[in-house]
Amino acid sequence: MPRKRLGRVRTKNTNRREALKLSSMTSEDYNVRPDEMKSIACPDCRTWRRIMGDKVLKIREHCISDKMAEGEKRVACPGSDQLVVIDIDVRRWQSEQNRLLRDAMPPENRRAAQQFYKPLPAPAAPVSRIKGKVTLETARQSYLAHRKGCARCVGGQHCTDGGILARRYVLALGQEPARREARAEQDRQARRAERRQSAPAVRKAQWARYGGKVVEAANNRCAERVPGMVCEFGGPQVPLAPQNVEAHDRRQAELGKQYAAWKAPVTVG
Ligand SMILES: [Zn+2]
Ligand SMILES: [Zn+2]
Structure with a gap:
Protein backbone atom coordinates (compact mmCIF):
# COMPACT_ATOMS: atom_id res chain seq x y z
CA MET A 1 0.00 0.00 0.00
CA ASP A 89 29.11 28.09 -5.39
CA VAL A 90 27.27 26.01 -7.98
CA ARG A 91 27.99 28.38 -10.85
CA ARG A 92 31.67 28.44 -10.11
CA TRP A 93 31.73 24.67 -9.70
CA GLN A 94 29.94 24.26 -12.99
CA SER A 95 32.16 26.58 -14.97
CA GLU A 96 35.22 24.89 -13.53
CA GLN A 97 33.85 21.48 -14.55
CA ASN A 98 33.01 22.78 -18.00
CA ARG A 99 36.48 24.20 -18.40
CA LEU A 100 38.03 20.86 -17.50
CA LEU A 101 35.70 19.03 -19.86
CA ARG A 102 36.49 21.40 -22.69
CA ASP A 103 40.12 20.42 -22.23
CA ALA A 104 39.17 16.84 -23.06
CA MET A 105 38.04 17.94 -26.50
CA PRO A 106 40.38 17.83 -29.43
CA PRO A 107 40.87 21.46 -30.47
CA GLU A 108 38.81 21.05 -33.65
CA ASN A 109 35.58 20.17 -31.87
CA ARG A 110 35.86 21.90 -28.54
CA ARG A 111 32.67 23.71 -29.29
CA ALA A 112 30.83 20.39 -29.22
CA ALA A 113 30.86 20.32 -25.46
CA GLN A 114 27.13 20.65 -25.22
CA GLN A 115 25.11 18.99 -22.52
CA PHE A 116 22.96 15.98 -23.23
CA TYR A 117 20.35 14.17 -21.24
CA LYS A 118 22.16 12.50 -18.38
CA PRO A 119 21.49 8.78 -18.04
CA LEU A 120 21.16 7.40 -14.54
CA PRO A 121 24.75 7.34 -13.37
CA ALA A 122 26.57 4.04 -13.12
CA PRO A 123 28.72 3.16 -10.11
CA ALA A 124 31.68 5.45 -9.67
CA ALA A 125 34.97 3.65 -9.59
CA PRO A 126 38.58 4.67 -9.77
CA VAL A 127 39.69 5.13 -13.36
CA SER A 128 41.75 1.95 -13.51
CA ARG A 129 38.93 -0.20 -12.26
CA ILE A 130 36.14 0.96 -14.50
CA LYS A 131 34.39 -2.06 -15.86
CA GLY A 132 31.24 -2.59 -17.82
CA LYS A 133 29.32 -0.04 -19.78
CA VAL A 134 30.81 3.36 -20.36
CA THR A 135 28.07 5.89 -20.17
CA LEU A 136 28.44 9.57 -20.81
CA GLU A 137 28.26 10.15 -17.08
CA THR A 138 30.91 7.61 -16.06
CA ALA A 139 33.17 8.79 -18.87
CA ARG A 140 32.76 12.37 -17.82
CA GLN A 141 33.26 11.76 -14.13
CA SER A 142 36.23 9.44 -14.54
CA TYR A 143 37.95 11.89 -16.82
CA LEU A 144 37.41 14.67 -14.31
CA ALA A 145 38.53 12.44 -11.45
CA HIS A 146 41.72 11.59 -13.28
CA ARG A 147 42.53 15.18 -14.09
CA LYS A 148 42.06 16.13 -10.51
CA GLY A 149 44.81 13.81 -9.37
CA CYS A 150 47.13 14.01 -12.35
CA ALA A 151 49.95 16.51 -12.42
CA ARG A 152 50.70 15.86 -16.07
CA CYS A 153 47.23 16.64 -17.39
CA VAL A 154 47.36 20.40 -17.79
CA GLY A 155 45.04 22.38 -20.01
CA GLY A 156 44.62 20.54 -23.31
CA GLN A 157 47.67 18.36 -22.55
CA HIS A 158 47.06 14.83 -21.35
CA CYS A 159 49.17 12.01 -20.03
CA THR A 160 48.58 8.57 -21.57
CA ASP A 161 45.75 7.69 -19.18
CA GLY A 162 44.30 11.15 -19.40
CA GLY A 163 44.34 10.94 -23.18
CA ILE A 164 42.51 7.62 -23.13
CA LEU A 165 39.89 8.97 -20.75
CA ALA A 166 39.52 12.17 -22.73
CA ARG A 167 38.93 10.20 -25.93
CA ARG A 168 36.49 7.94 -24.14
CA TYR A 169 34.57 10.95 -22.90
CA VAL A 170 34.49 12.60 -26.32
CA LEU A 171 33.40 9.30 -27.86
CA ALA A 172 30.58 8.89 -25.35
CA LEU A 173 29.53 12.46 -26.00
CA GLY A 174 29.40 11.74 -29.72
CA GLN A 175 27.45 8.53 -29.21
CA GLU A 176 24.93 10.06 -26.86
CA PRO A 177 22.39 11.25 -29.47
CA ALA A 178 22.46 7.82 -31.14
CA ARG A 179 22.17 6.11 -27.78
CA ARG A 180 19.27 8.32 -26.84
CA GLU A 181 17.57 7.54 -30.14
CA ALA A 182 18.18 3.81 -29.60
CA ARG A 183 16.61 4.05 -26.15
CA ALA A 184 13.59 5.85 -27.57
CA GLU A 185 13.27 3.28 -30.36
CA GLN A 186 13.44 0.47 -27.80
CA ASP A 187 10.64 2.12 -25.84
CA ARG A 188 8.55 2.54 -28.98
CA GLN A 189 9.04 -1.09 -29.93
CA ALA A 190 8.09 -2.27 -26.46
CA ARG A 191 4.92 -0.21 -26.59
CA ARG A 192 4.05 -1.50 -30.05
CA ALA A 193 4.57 -5.08 -28.90
CA GLU A 194 2.32 -4.43 -25.92
CA ARG A 195 -0.43 -3.14 -28.16
CA ARG A 196 -0.07 -6.05 -30.56
CA GLN A 197 -0.59 -8.50 -27.78
CA SER A 198 -4.29 -9.15 -28.01
CA ALA A 199 -6.41 -9.83 -24.94
CA PRO A 200 -6.51 -13.63 -25.38
CA ALA A 201 -2.74 -13.64 -25.72
CA VAL A 202 -2.43 -11.62 -22.53
CA ARG A 203 -4.68 -14.06 -20.72
CA LYS A 204 -2.69 -16.95 -22.09
CA ALA A 205 0.49 -15.36 -20.81
CA GLN A 206 -1.09 -14.80 -17.40
CA TRP A 207 -2.25 -18.38 -17.35
CA ALA A 208 1.26 -19.51 -18.17
CA ARG A 209 2.75 -17.22 -15.52
CA TYR A 210 0.44 -18.17 -12.66
CA GLY A 211 0.31 -21.78 -13.64
CA GLY A 212 -2.82 -23.57 -14.78
CA LYS A 213 -2.39 -26.03 -11.95
CA VAL A 214 -2.80 -23.39 -9.26
CA VAL A 215 -5.99 -22.03 -10.81
CA GLU A 216 -7.33 -25.48 -11.46
CA ALA A 217 -6.70 -26.52 -7.89
CA ALA A 218 -8.50 -23.41 -6.60
CA ASN A 219 -11.47 -24.08 -8.85
CA ASN A 220 -11.77 -27.71 -7.92
CA ARG A 221 -11.21 -27.27 -4.22
CA CYS A 222 -14.00 -28.86 -2.22
CA ALA A 223 -14.37 -26.82 0.93
CA GLU A 224 -15.89 -28.62 3.86
CA ARG A 225 -19.37 -27.42 4.64
CA VAL A 226 -19.53 -25.36 7.77
CA PRO A 227 -22.69 -25.94 9.80
CA GLY A 228 -25.02 -22.96 9.36
CA MET A 229 -23.56 -22.09 5.95
CA VAL A 230 -26.05 -22.10 3.10
CA CYS A 231 -23.32 -22.86 0.61
CA GLU A 232 -19.63 -22.16 0.25
CA PHE A 233 -20.38 -18.94 -1.66
CA GLY A 234 -22.62 -17.41 0.96
CA GLY A 235 -22.34 -16.43 4.59
CA PRO A 236 -23.97 -18.12 7.56
CA GLN A 237 -27.72 -18.33 7.39
CA VAL A 238 -29.63 -15.33 8.69
CA PRO A 239 -31.90 -16.17 11.69
CA LEU A 240 -35.57 -15.91 10.70
CA ALA A 241 -37.21 -16.05 14.13
CA PRO A 242 -36.82 -13.20 16.65
CA GLN A 243 -34.29 -13.81 19.39
CA ASN A 244 -36.64 -12.56 22.13
CA VAL A 245 -40.19 -13.38 21.17
CA GLU A 246 -41.82 -11.41 24.03
CA ALA A 247 -39.88 -8.19 23.30
CA HIS A 248 -40.61 -8.65 19.63
CA ASP A 249 -44.38 -8.89 20.20
CA ARG A 250 -44.34 -5.85 22.48
CA ARG A 251 -42.55 -3.79 19.88
CA GLN A 252 -44.98 -4.91 17.16
CA ALA A 253 -47.98 -3.85 19.30
CA GLU A 254 -46.38 -0.44 19.91
CA LEU A 255 -45.77 0.08 16.25
CA GLY A 256 -49.40 -0.88 15.54
CA LYS A 257 -50.68 1.77 17.98
CA GLN A 258 -48.38 4.42 16.50
CA TYR A 259 -49.63 3.56 13.05
CA ALA A 260 -53.28 3.83 14.12
CA ALA A 261 -52.66 7.30 15.70
CA TRP A 262 -50.88 8.56 12.64
CA LYS A 263 -52.86 10.95 10.44
CA ALA A 264 -52.01 11.38 6.85
CA PRO A 265 -50.87 14.94 6.14
CA VAL A 266 -53.46 17.04 4.34
CA THR A 267 -52.47 17.90 0.84
CA VAL A 268 -53.46 21.44 -0.04
CA GLY A 269 -54.23 21.77 -3.75
ZN1 LIG B 1 25.30 3.98 -0.43
ZN1 LIG C 1 46.95 12.46 -16.54
Whole structure:
Protein backbone atom coordinates (compact mmCIF):
# COMPACT_ATOMS: atom_id res chain seq x y z
CA MET A 1 0.00 0.00 0.00
CA PRO A 2 1.42 3.39 -0.91
CA ARG A 3 2.29 5.39 2.13
CA LYS A 4 0.47 8.68 2.45
CA ARG A 5 2.89 11.55 2.20
CA LEU A 6 2.27 14.21 4.76
CA GLY A 7 4.12 17.24 3.48
CA ARG A 8 7.27 17.71 5.47
CA VAL A 9 7.00 14.63 7.61
CA ARG A 10 9.02 12.46 5.30
CA THR A 11 11.89 14.93 5.28
CA LYS A 12 12.44 14.13 8.96
CA ASN A 13 13.27 10.63 7.92
CA THR A 14 17.05 10.81 7.69
CA ASN A 15 19.88 8.47 8.55
CA ARG A 16 20.47 10.65 11.62
CA ARG A 17 23.92 11.69 10.56
CA GLU A 18 25.10 15.22 10.24
CA ALA A 19 24.30 16.79 6.89
CA LEU A 20 26.89 16.06 4.23
CA LYS A 21 28.39 19.28 2.93
CA LEU A 22 29.39 19.26 -0.71
CA SER A 23 32.36 21.45 0.19
CA SER A 24 33.78 18.48 2.07
CA MET A 25 33.66 16.30 -1.03
CA THR A 26 35.74 16.01 -4.16
CA SER A 27 34.16 18.15 -6.84
CA GLU A 28 33.98 15.15 -9.20
CA ASP A 29 31.93 13.13 -6.74
CA TYR A 30 28.69 14.97 -7.25
CA ASN A 31 26.68 16.49 -10.03
CA VAL A 32 24.56 19.50 -9.17
CA ARG A 33 24.19 21.01 -12.61
CA PRO A 34 20.94 22.96 -12.36
CA ASP A 35 19.49 21.50 -15.56
CA GLU A 36 20.28 17.89 -14.69
CA MET A 37 19.24 15.29 -12.19
CA LYS A 38 21.29 15.85 -9.07
CA SER A 39 23.47 12.92 -8.14
CA ILE A 40 26.28 12.04 -5.80
CA ALA A 41 28.75 9.23 -5.23
CA CYS A 42 27.42 7.79 -1.97
CA PRO A 43 30.26 8.05 0.58
CA ASP A 44 29.26 4.71 2.07
CA CYS A 45 29.00 2.46 -0.95
CA ARG A 46 30.74 4.59 -3.57
CA THR A 47 28.02 4.26 -6.17
CA TRP A 48 26.23 7.06 -7.94
CA ARG A 49 22.88 7.84 -6.37
CA ARG A 50 20.25 10.43 -7.00
CA ILE A 51 19.82 13.37 -4.70
CA MET A 52 16.15 13.83 -4.00
CA GLY A 53 14.23 16.89 -2.88
CA ASP A 54 14.06 20.58 -3.69
CA LYS A 55 14.87 22.39 -0.48
CA VAL A 56 15.75 19.51 1.80
CA LEU A 57 18.12 17.31 -0.15
CA LYS A 58 18.69 13.69 0.63
CA ILE A 59 20.48 10.77 -0.95
CA ARG A 60 17.83 8.47 -2.31
CA GLU A 61 17.21 5.28 -0.39
CA HIS A 62 19.26 2.46 -1.88
CA CYS A 63 20.68 -0.94 -1.20
CA ILE A 64 24.32 -1.80 -0.76
CA SER A 65 24.08 -4.25 -3.61
CA ASP A 66 22.53 -3.69 -7.02
CA LYS A 67 22.41 -7.43 -7.60
CA MET A 68 19.13 -8.27 -5.86
CA ALA A 69 17.90 -9.79 -9.10
CA GLU A 70 20.76 -12.27 -8.92
CA GLY A 71 19.61 -13.29 -5.48
CA GLU A 72 21.71 -11.07 -3.25
CA LYS A 73 20.27 -9.99 0.04
CA ARG A 74 18.51 -6.65 0.33
CA VAL A 75 20.59 -4.56 2.70
CA ALA A 76 19.91 -0.85 2.93
CA CYS A 77 23.01 1.29 2.55
CA PRO A 78 23.68 3.45 5.64
CA GLY A 79 24.11 6.32 3.21
CA SER A 80 20.38 6.17 2.39
CA ASP A 81 18.44 9.28 3.36
CA GLN A 82 21.65 11.16 4.06
CA LEU A 83 20.98 14.88 4.20
CA VAL A 84 23.03 16.84 1.68
CA VAL A 85 23.79 20.52 1.82
CA ILE A 86 24.91 22.44 -1.25
CA ASP A 87 27.35 24.81 0.41
CA ILE A 88 29.39 25.45 -2.71
CA ASP A 89 29.11 28.09 -5.39
CA VAL A 90 27.27 26.01 -7.98
CA ARG A 91 27.99 28.38 -10.85
CA ARG A 92 31.67 28.44 -10.11
CA TRP A 93 31.73 24.67 -9.70
CA GLN A 94 29.94 24.26 -12.99
CA SER A 95 32.16 26.58 -14.97
CA GLU A 96 35.22 24.89 -13.53
CA GLN A 97 33.85 21.48 -14.55
CA ASN A 98 33.01 22.78 -18.00
CA ARG A 99 36.48 24.20 -18.40
CA LEU A 100 38.03 20.86 -17.50
CA LEU A 101 35.70 19.03 -19.86
CA ARG A 102 36.49 21.40 -22.69
CA ASP A 103 40.12 20.42 -22.23
CA ALA A 104 39.17 16.84 -23.06
CA MET A 105 38.04 17.94 -26.50
CA PRO A 106 40.38 17.83 -29.43
CA PRO A 107 40.87 21.46 -30.47
CA GLU A 108 38.81 21.05 -33.65
CA ASN A 109 35.58 20.17 -31.87
CA ARG A 110 35.86 21.90 -28.54
CA ARG A 111 32.67 23.71 -29.29
CA ALA A 112 30.83 20.39 -29.22
CA ALA A 113 30.86 20.32 -25.46
CA GLN A 114 27.13 20.65 -25.22
CA GLN A 115 25.11 18.99 -22.52
CA PHE A 116 22.96 15.98 -23.23
CA TYR A 117 20.35 14.17 -21.24
CA LYS A 118 22.16 12.50 -18.38
CA PRO A 119 21.49 8.78 -18.04
CA LEU A 120 21.16 7.40 -14.54
CA PRO A 121 24.75 7.34 -13.37
CA ALA A 122 26.57 4.04 -13.12
CA PRO A 123 28.72 3.16 -10.11
CA ALA A 124 31.68 5.45 -9.67
CA ALA A 125 34.97 3.65 -9.59
CA PRO A 126 38.58 4.67 -9.77
CA VAL A 127 39.69 5.13 -13.36
CA SER A 128 41.75 1.95 -13.51
CA ARG A 129 38.93 -0.20 -12.26
CA ILE A 130 36.14 0.96 -14.50
CA LYS A 131 34.39 -2.06 -15.86
CA GLY A 132 31.24 -2.59 -17.82
CA LYS A 133 29.32 -0.04 -19.78
CA VAL A 134 30.81 3.36 -20.36
CA THR A 135 28.07 5.89 -20.17
CA LEU A 136 28.44 9.57 -20.81
CA GLU A 137 28.26 10.15 -17.08
CA THR A 138 30.91 7.61 -16.06
CA ALA A 139 33.17 8.79 -18.87
CA ARG A 140 32.76 12.37 -17.82
CA GLN A 141 33.26 11.76 -14.13
CA SER A 142 36.23 9.44 -14.54
CA TYR A 143 37.95 11.89 -16.82
CA LEU A 144 37.41 14.67 -14.31
CA ALA A 145 38.53 12.44 -11.45
CA HIS A 146 41.72 11.59 -13.28
CA ARG A 147 42.53 15.18 -14.09
CA LYS A 148 42.06 16.13 -10.51
CA GLY A 149 44.81 13.81 -9.37
CA CYS A 150 47.13 14.01 -12.35
CA ALA A 151 49.95 16.51 -12.42
CA ARG A 152 50.70 15.86 -16.07
CA CYS A 153 47.23 16.64 -17.39
CA VAL A 154 47.36 20.40 -17.79
CA GLY A 155 45.04 22.38 -20.01
CA GLY A 156 44.62 20.54 -23.31
CA GLN A 157 47.67 18.36 -22.55
CA HIS A 158 47.06 14.83 -21.35
CA CYS A 159 49.17 12.01 -20.03
CA THR A 160 48.58 8.57 -21.57
CA ASP A 161 45.75 7.69 -19.18
CA GLY A 162 44.30 11.15 -19.40
CA GLY A 163 44.34 10.94 -23.18
CA ILE A 164 42.51 7.62 -23.13
CA LEU A 165 39.89 8.97 -20.75
CA ALA A 166 39.52 12.17 -22.73
CA ARG A 167 38.93 10.20 -25.93
CA ARG A 168 36.49 7.94 -24.14
CA TYR A 169 34.57 10.95 -22.90
CA VAL A 170 34.49 12.60 -26.32
CA LEU A 171 33.40 9.30 -27.86
CA ALA A 172 30.58 8.89 -25.35
CA LEU A 173 29.53 12.46 -26.00
CA GLY A 174 29.40 11.74 -29.72
CA GLN A 175 27.45 8.53 -29.21
CA GLU A 176 24.93 10.06 -26.86
CA PRO A 177 22.39 11.25 -29.47
CA ALA A 178 22.46 7.82 -31.14
CA ARG A 179 22.17 6.11 -27.78
CA ARG A 180 19.27 8.32 -26.84
CA GLU A 181 17.57 7.54 -30.14
CA ALA A 182 18.18 3.81 -29.60
CA ARG A 183 16.61 4.05 -26.15
CA ALA A 184 13.59 5.85 -27.57
CA GLU A 185 13.27 3.28 -30.36
CA GLN A 186 13.44 0.47 -27.80
CA ASP A 187 10.64 2.12 -25.84
CA ARG A 188 8.55 2.54 -28.98
CA GLN A 189 9.04 -1.09 -29.93
CA ALA A 190 8.09 -2.27 -26.46
CA ARG A 191 4.92 -0.21 -26.59
CA ARG A 192 4.05 -1.50 -30.05
CA ALA A 193 4.57 -5.08 -28.90
CA GLU A 194 2.32 -4.43 -25.92
CA ARG A 195 -0.43 -3.14 -28.16
CA ARG A 196 -0.07 -6.05 -30.56
CA GLN A 197 -0.59 -8.50 -27.78
CA SER A 198 -4.29 -9.15 -28.01
CA ALA A 199 -6.41 -9.83 -24.94
CA PRO A 200 -6.51 -13.63 -25.38
CA ALA A 201 -2.74 -13.64 -25.72
CA VAL A 202 -2.43 -11.62 -22.53
CA ARG A 203 -4.68 -14.06 -20.72
CA LYS A 204 -2.69 -16.95 -22.09
CA ALA A 205 0.49 -15.36 -20.81
CA GLN A 206 -1.09 -14.80 -17.40
CA TRP A 207 -2.25 -18.38 -17.35
CA ALA A 208 1.26 -19.51 -18.17
CA ARG A 209 2.75 -17.22 -15.52
CA TYR A 210 0.44 -18.17 -12.66
CA GLY A 211 0.31 -21.78 -13.64
CA GLY A 212 -2.82 -23.57 -14.78
CA LYS A 213 -2.39 -26.03 -11.95
CA VAL A 214 -2.80 -23.39 -9.26
CA VAL A 215 -5.99 -22.03 -10.81
CA GLU A 216 -7.33 -25.48 -11.46
CA ALA A 217 -6.70 -26.52 -7.89
CA ALA A 218 -8.50 -23.41 -6.60
CA ASN A 219 -11.47 -24.08 -8.85
CA ASN A 220 -11.77 -27.71 -7.92
CA ARG A 221 -11.21 -27.27 -4.22
CA CYS A 222 -14.00 -28.86 -2.22
CA ALA A 223 -14.37 -26.82 0.93
CA GLU A 224 -15.89 -28.62 3.86
CA ARG A 225 -19.37 -27.42 4.64
CA VAL A 226 -19.53 -25.36 7.77
CA PRO A 227 -22.69 -25.94 9.80
CA GLY A 228 -25.02 -22.96 9.36
CA MET A 229 -23.56 -22.09 5.95
CA VAL A 230 -26.05 -22.10 3.10
CA CYS A 231 -23.32 -22.86 0.61
CA GLU A 232 -19.63 -22.16 0.25
CA PHE A 233 -20.38 -18.94 -1.66
CA GLY A 234 -22.62 -17.41 0.96
CA GLY A 235 -22.34 -16.43 4.59
CA PRO A 236 -23.97 -18.12 7.56
CA GLN A 237 -27.72 -18.33 7.39
CA VAL A 238 -29.63 -15.33 8.69
CA PRO A 239 -31.90 -16.17 11.69
CA LEU A 240 -35.57 -15.91 10.70
CA ALA A 241 -37.21 -16.05 14.13
CA PRO A 242 -36.82 -13.20 16.65
CA GLN A 243 -34.29 -13.81 19.39
CA ASN A 244 -36.64 -12.56 22.13
CA VAL A 245 -40.19 -13.38 21.17
CA GLU A 246 -41.82 -11.41 24.03
CA ALA A 247 -39.88 -8.19 23.30
CA HIS A 248 -40.61 -8.65 19.63
CA ASP A 249 -44.38 -8.89 20.20
CA ARG A 250 -44.34 -5.85 22.48
CA ARG A 251 -42.55 -3.79 19.88
CA GLN A 252 -44.98 -4.91 17.16
CA ALA A 253 -47.98 -3.85 19.30
CA GLU A 254 -46.38 -0.44 19.91
CA LEU A 255 -45.77 0.08 16.25
CA GLY A 256 -49.40 -0.88 15.54
CA LYS A 257 -50.68 1.77 17.98
CA GLN A 258 -48.38 4.42 16.50
CA TYR A 259 -49.63 3.56 13.05
CA ALA A 260 -53.28 3.83 14.12
CA ALA A 261 -52.66 7.30 15.70
CA TRP A 262 -50.88 8.56 12.64
CA LYS A 263 -52.86 10.95 10.44
CA ALA A 264 -52.01 11.38 6.85
CA PRO A 265 -50.87 14.94 6.14
CA VAL A 266 -53.46 17.04 4.34
CA THR A 267 -52.47 17.90 0.84
CA VAL A 268 -53.46 21.44 -0.04
CA GLY A 269 -54.23 21.77 -3.75
ZN1 LIG B 1 25.30 3.98 -0.43
ZN1 LIG C 1 46.95 12.46 -16.54
